Amino acid sequence: MSIDVLPATEDEKPVVRRLLELNSHDFSEFDGRDLGPTGEYGYRYLDHYWIEQEDRHAFIVRVDGAIAGCVLVRAGSPHRFGEFFIVRKHRRSGVGTKVARAVFDRFPGAWLVEEISGNDAAVAFWRRAIPVDFEEAETSSGTSQRFVSRAH
Template sequence: MAEVNLMELGIELVPKEQKQTISRLMQFYLYDFTRYLDLEVDRDGGFPEYPGLEAYWNSGNNKFAYLFTVDGHIAGFALVDRLLRNLEGQYYMTEFFVMQKYRRSGVGTWAAHRLFDMFPGDWKVSQIRANTPARNFWHRVIGSYTHGEFKERFNPKQGNPSQYFSTLSINRIKK
């Protein structure tokens, strides 16, 4: 796979008229999670609708759906929530998905860093406990963004890890 600096990368907010794109990509995302969760397809071969997806176009200014592109081709998506009156942070990376073809190319790191830049404040990013590749990815991505300045805590019930950090105190050199 080509390195990220040789690709034309894009990130765009998904308008309501294109919400079906996220819904379709969610099928691939959920397929990836069958390694970690007991998910089954229905009789038509599809995974269940992602709960609350419609809210990303109906909740005002608190939920954001983004597409990532590489050379004009869809490469993944992110769902970001603005948390109101939450002690765990101001922003939550609710879901983050990079198509298999673009993994390990720098696209995911680029997209995550772009989103952190777009939403300055206190962030929370979580993973399913058994999803070691995701946890390693986020440690690397958040670690490089914050120069290692993040905390990790585990949910007392499920044991899922979450990383907490602030983008406000980051003194980064913009490229």
């Protein structure tokens, strides 16, 4: 299985937008968000991922050449995920872990990964996917892991 995590071009923004709709659909179970008047959830900050000064980065995930997800990274100190989405077909197959680790390698340094309260599957995933020791915290809004990634 070939897994690629490639920067999304501005021409691929509509693909990322559609993937984020699928992600929002999955998340509506946790955040209770409703569809907007056009039948979409929308993603307010998507355009920011193609503005260089924003230090945001959009990636499309492909498995054997087929679109399999997207990742949005807000680089900084610490780095954070804007979104991390793998389509259901490729979940629980190791794809997400390989993608996460590829992103950590691409952005070495301090990271903060956050999971919304109630999303126990995401907490379990990140505990497995983070390749180094991390500090975990729980608050009323969810769980988070802090760690430092070093490029391999």
